[in-house]
Amino acid sequence: MRVLILSDVHANIEALDAVLEDAPREEFERLLVLGDLVGYGASPNEAVDRVYTLKPDILIRGNHDKVASGVEEPLHFNEVAAAAARWTLETLTDVNRTRVAELPMGPASFSDEVEVCHGTPYDEDVYVFNQDDALRALAAASSRICFFGHTHLPVSFSQTADPGSLRVVVPELGAADPTVIKLDPDRQYLINPGSVGQPRDGDPRAAYGIYDPSEELVELHRVPYRVDLAQDKIEAAGLPNSLSRRLGIGR
Ligand code: ZN
Numbered sequence: 001m002r003v004l005i006l007s008d009v010h011a012n013i014e015a016l017d018a019v020l021e022d023a024p025r026e027e028f029e030r031l032l033v034l035g036d037l038v039g040y041g042a043s044p045n046e047a048v049d050r051v052y053t054l055k056p057d058i059l060i061r062g063n064h065d066k067v068a069s070g071v072e073e074p075l076h077f078n079e080v081a082a083a084a085a086r087w088t089l090e091t092l093t094d095v096n097r098t099r100v101a102e103l104p105m106g107p108a109s110f111s112d113e114v115e116v117c118h119g120t121p122y123d124e125d126v127y128v129f130n131q132d133d134a135l136r137a138l139a140a141a142s143s144r145i146c147f148f149g150h151t152h153l154p155v156s157f158s159q160t161a162d163p164g165s166l167r168v169v170v171p172e173l174g175a176a177d178p179t180v181i182k183l184d185p186d187r188q189y190l191i192n193p194g195s196v197g198q199p200r201d202g203d204p205r206a207a208y209g210i211y212d213p214s215e216e217l218v219e220l221h222r223v224p225y226r227v228d229l230a231q232d233k234i235e236a237a238g239l240p241n242s243l244s245r246r247l248g249i250g251r
Helices: 013-022 044-053 063-068 079-091 094-101 131-140 227-236 241-249
Strands: 003-006 030-033 114-116 145-147 155-159 167-169 179-182 188-192 206-212 217-223
Touching (some): 013 206, 013 217, 044 094, 063 094, 188 217
Parallel strands (some): 003 030
16 A cells, blocks of 8 residues: 655645646545645635645644634744735635545544644644654654654654664655665654645755555655745735745755
8 A cells, every 4th residue: 555645735736736646646546735725825715616626634733824824823923924825815715624624633544554634733833843853742642653743844753662763764855766764563664755835955846755554664755846926926926925935945
């Protein structure tokens, strides 16, 4: 079985479609989507429609989904994120606003071995950036493998039952080949596939993950897309310029 993992699409249909061309839905038995379908990007309706067409096995909400669908006020958002959320709330069709507002909160269980969350298993809004964050999240996870998003940074944290065994794997910047993580049965994993629609590791290419339980491996992939088209749409929509600029540098 092969499982496609998408996170943080952020209303970037050009990036999403490039991922789906690289990793066609029909080649995967399962699809997991880790939240933040919308926010920042200029194609929220296209992104929500596309994801629904793909019929994900698990689809959970992210912090931007809550704010951009009116479920939550933008209390912890900076000015740019709040402006994009307001624009998204006005732009979503009634059907799509309802879809986004009704997305369930993570974590969600995929199998005996695997769960998914947006930020961490204990709080969907908390970021896992460093080793301390990862240790807290690993302690809270109820499965051996937890896929998460929210930071837009591809990474694998893993540990055995021994304290001090934490291992961090970050894909090499700009690598041509996918980063392959061979899963060790004695390790517990916390893996972020990176962001489809707004990468922040300095590589502007769209990011996604593939999990193969029978081969016991996870692959972290990158694929180029028409960044310029996504940028043009952001500018035409009157969204803050910084949102267009950051797509160009992957930050
Ligand atoms: Zn996000």
